[in-house]
Amino acid sequence: xxxxxxxxxxxxxxxxxxxxxxxxxxxxxxxxxxxxxxxxxxxxxxxxxxxxxxxxxxxxxxxxxxxxxxxxxxxxxxxxxxxxxxxxxxxxxxxxxxxxxxxxxxxxxxxxxxxxxxxxxxxxxxxxxxxxxxxxxxxxxxxxxxxxxxxxxxxxxxxxxxxxxxxxxxxxxxxxxxxxxxxxxxxxxxxxxxxxxxxxxxxxxxxxxxxxxxxxxxxxxxxxxxxxxxxxxxxxxxxxxxxxxxxxxxxxxxxxxxxxxxxxxxxxxxxxxxxxxxxxxxxxxxxxxxxxxxxxxxxxxxxxxxxxxxxxxxxxxxxxxxxxxxxxxxxxxxxxxxxxxxxxxxxxxxxxxxxxxxxxxxxxxxxxxxxxxxxxxxxxxxxxxxxxxxxxxxxxxxxxxxxxxxxxxxxxxxxxxxxxxxx
Amino acid sequence: xxxxxxxxxxxxxxxxxxxxxxxxxxxxxxxxxxxxxxxxxxxxxxxxxxxxxxxxxxxxxxxxxxxxxxxxxxxxxxxxxxxxxxxxxxxxxxxxxxxxxxxxxxxxxxxxxxxxxxxxxxxxxxxxxxxxxxxxxxxxxxxxxxxxxxxxxxxxxxxxxxxxxxxxxxxxxxxxxxxxxxxxxxxxxxxxxxxxxxxxxxxxxxxxxxxxxxxxxxxxxxxxxxxxxxxxxxxxxxxxxxxxxxxxxxxxxxxxxxxxxxxxxxxxxxxxxxxxxxxxxxxxxxxxxxxxxxxxxxxxxxxxxxxxxxxxxxxxxxxxxxxxxxxxxxxxxxxxxxxxxxxxxxxxxxxxxxxxxxxxxxxxxxxxxxxxxxxxxxxxxxxxxxxxxxxxxxxxxxxxxxxxxxxxxxxxxxxxxxxxxxx
Numbered sequence: 001x002x003x004x005x006x007x008x009x010x011x012x013x014x015x016x017x018x019x020x021x022x023x024x025x026x027x028x029x030x031x032x033x034x035x036x037x038x039x040x041x042x043x044x045x046x047x048x049x050x051x052x053x054x055x056x057x058x059x060x061x062x063x064x065x066x067x068x069x070x071x072x073x074x075x076x077x078x079x080x081x082x083x084x085x086x087x088x089x090x091x092x093x094x095x096x097x098x099x100x101x102x103x104x105x106x107x108x109x110x111x112x113x114x115x116x117x118x119x120x121x122x123x124x125x126x127x128x129x130x131x132x133x134x135x136x137x138x139x140x141x142x143x144x145x146x147x148x149x150x151x152x153x154x155x156x157x158x159x160x161x162x163x164x165x166x167x168x169x170x171x172x173x174x175x176x177x178x179x180x181x182x183x184x185x186x187x188x189x190x191x192x193x194x195x196x197x198x199x200x201x202x203x204x205x206x207x208x209x210x211x212x213x214x215x216x217x218x219x220x221x222x223x224x225x226x227x228x229x230x231x232x233x234x235x236x237x238x239x240x241x242x243x244x245x246x247x248x249x250x251x252x253x254x255x256x257x258x259x260x261x262x263x264x265x266x267x268x269x270x271x272x273x274x275x276x277x278x279x280x281x282x283x284x285x286x287x288x289x290x291x292x293x294x295x296x297x298x299x300x301x302x303x304x305x306x307x308x309x310x311x312x313x314x315x316x317x318x319x320x321x322x323x324x325x326x327x328x329x330x331x332x333x334x335x336x337x338x339x340x341x342x343x344x345x346x347x348x349x350x351x352x353x354x355x356x357x358x359x360x361x362x363x364x365x366x367x368x369x370x371x372x373x374x375x376x377x378x379x380x381x382x383x384x385x386x387x388x389x390x391x392x393x394x395x396x397x398x399x400x401x402x403x404x405x406x407x408x409x410x411x412x413x414x415x416x417x418x419x420x421x422x423x
Numbered sequence: 424x425x426x427x428x429x430x431x432x433x434x435x436x437x438x439x440x441x442x443x444x445x446x447x448x449x450x451x452x453x454x455x456x457x458x459x460x461x462x463x464x465x466x467x468x469x470x471x472x473x474x475x476x477x478x479x480x481x482x483x484x485x486x487x488x489x490x491x492x493x494x495x496x497x498x499x500x501x502x503x504x505x506x507x508x509x510x511x512x513x514x515x516x517x518x519x520x521x522x523x524x525x526x527x528x529x530x531x532x533x534x535x536x537x538x539x540x541x542x543x544x545x546x547x548x549x550x551x552x553x554x555x556x557x558x559x560x561x562x563x564x565x566x567x568x569x570x571x572x573x574x575x576x577x578x579x580x581x582x583x584x585x586x587x588x589x590x591x592x593x594x595x596x597x598x599x600x601x602x603x604x605x606x607x608x609x610x611x612x613x614x615x616x617x618x619x620x621x622x623x624x625x626x627x628x629x630x631x632x633x634x635x636x637x638x639x640x641x642x643x644x645x646x647x648x649x650x651x652x653x654x655x656x657x658x659x660x661x662x663x664x665x666x667x668x669x670x671x672x673x674x675x676x677x678x679x680x681x682x683x684x685x686x687x688x689x690x691x692x693x694x695x696x697x698x699x700x701x702x703x704x705x706x707x708x709x710x711x712x713x714x715x716x717x718x719x720x721x722x723x724x725x726x727x728x729x730x731x732x733x734x735x736x737x738x739x740x741x742x743x744x745x746x747x748x749x750x751x752x753x754x755x756x757x758x759x760x761x762x763x764x765x766x767x768x769x770x771x772x773x774x775x776x777x778x779x780x781x782x783x784x785x786x787x788x789x790x791x792x793x794x795x796x797x798x799x800x801x802x803x804x805x806x807x808x809x810x811x812x813x814x815x816x817x818x819x820x821x822x823x824x825x826x827x828x829x830x831x832x833x834x835x836x837x838x839x840x841x842x843x844x845x846x
Binding site: 026031033045048051053055056062069095096099131136140142144147228234238239255258259264265266269270271282285376377 | 479522558577659677684693709713790
């Protein structure tokens, strides 16, 4: 049985423990919400200040060249590529996850319509996704389905394989579910989609920087992802978008902005998409947010000499496993039910428990006591574990405070606040 | 005839001269490129640092409520509304100009299709715009025209009134042309469009913060605009989007992200658009860029007690008029031809000259001598005049250096650099 000392010993033996020094963390606070908004890397403040005061303030318009602003979408893209099994030049940073999803879903539907004799669009009218996928993904897909005269069908995870047939155009899934932390088998589901002639689109919002991803290894078709969660890019950091090289030059997307043009500075009146993934750029990127994102990505890449995503994954499994074990042991009898998969192979880097009564108030009471998790309607307590900065002793302490809140009924007094948490 | 002393006297008498103190400007440099990237307000660095270090670093996820992040799109929108003749609650900050143009053009085409008995879409197959409109506007419109089975027709400004007929769905124009500085009569062209049952969509990229705009007064249908030019919001600052209140609740846009949902934090699986303009939000906004933008907008609003946009406009006309006068007088015989309208009523806040030979090299030579303008293909020297910080003496000095570059042929030695200037 674990105790606090054994957790501290685990920290002492942790080869990744030095990575924590990269971040500015509040004293005494245990932050288990890096799956919603990653923490601030120490390097970021100075870097953003440099961009504001020198690059913008002094360099002004010259910084598009001199400070390399114009290359940021690709430079950051190449860095993220290393975390998700993509090759150089295949991934760019642009816009938001929602906007990028619109691009790739549009492209995927266009490819399906254009492709495969005997499999023309009239026969492919189904878009499949998961019922508890993150809402924005469903909203974007719903709109495109209507526009294309197709139907969006929402399934439970286990129903997906049986529902794949030759009327499916696109299977669109979030790799790790935002609510349950359940992780899909990307390779197997992509293969199953391809077997029926459908395309596979993946949202990596809760995967990039959290679990190893191998987009090319899985043969996925398109992917999008988020910069402000496990990539520590800062609030509303720009998102990313990837397409498999086999689709290059055929993957039309409708947000045909000038940054995605083959020659953006020639100002020609007609649109000629850039080769490859660059055509997924649209307008001028939000530069200050981009430079902050680079520091965040670098904070994850700092793990590369220590084993990279594989080493982070091992620690993540150990942290989430420890949390489950401790909660079930120390908070037994307090009505918490594990929502996330018990099998670590099916679990992302978060753990969720449901509780019939008071889930929201319990999260508030924990926050008042310095344990930052979040609540997801209707009854879920959600805790994200970022191996870059979370210690085993933090897990112990978080469960200690959770137990106190439950055992002493402290949540009945928690202040209620308007809730505006972001995915 | 003007001389340097008379220009300095004009500065001394300028009621707006104190506004210049708001900005961090390079010593000895004359920045005539605020129409591409506005300068850095002094307030911005501290504000961004506050957002990074305190709001993000310490407040973390709580700042969505505690620091008011969640309300920024509307709060900034209401401020911009004061500059463009819109009402509170009608305008939000979101995404990029290109992405917003896609939203409003989609909405406009949807309204036209749904509207007006006897005027159904099969009869309305024309989208009109200006041949030398900024390319991204044309690219976005071109894609949507193709998608809707319509044609995008590009006209010279003077041809527009005659081309408006009952086959036109949308007239989409940039109010002030990025290349020539020519300004359309928004009220007259909107009325002419409405007279034939078409809708009018306006891009205010070179207008917001530069010239008085009265969207409601003109009865315009939709508008978008840019945060990083005359609004001084910083490189790639988020853009804005407006719709007339008469379209509220009928103006569907396809980028149905969760931030535009009627209840974004209820995480319901189906999309229910927010009332009014809030449905034009899509994904999570780039917060660091948003806070910088607020400082930029405030730097323009600081003119309100001194007469606001009307006072800025008067100074802008005086500055651009002075520049034209001095160039034509002092650089006569050096092959420069005025591209911008001579009539100030038709001119935005910029002045362009064409030169058959060496336009690009001349701009480079000027930049080397501390006068920052820009080049627009194939032969245009472009100079923007921001009355918030440009002095009459700066205009004198800029023409002095231009004359020197031309008279001494200095441009023949100018360093050539890769050009990546942003609109």
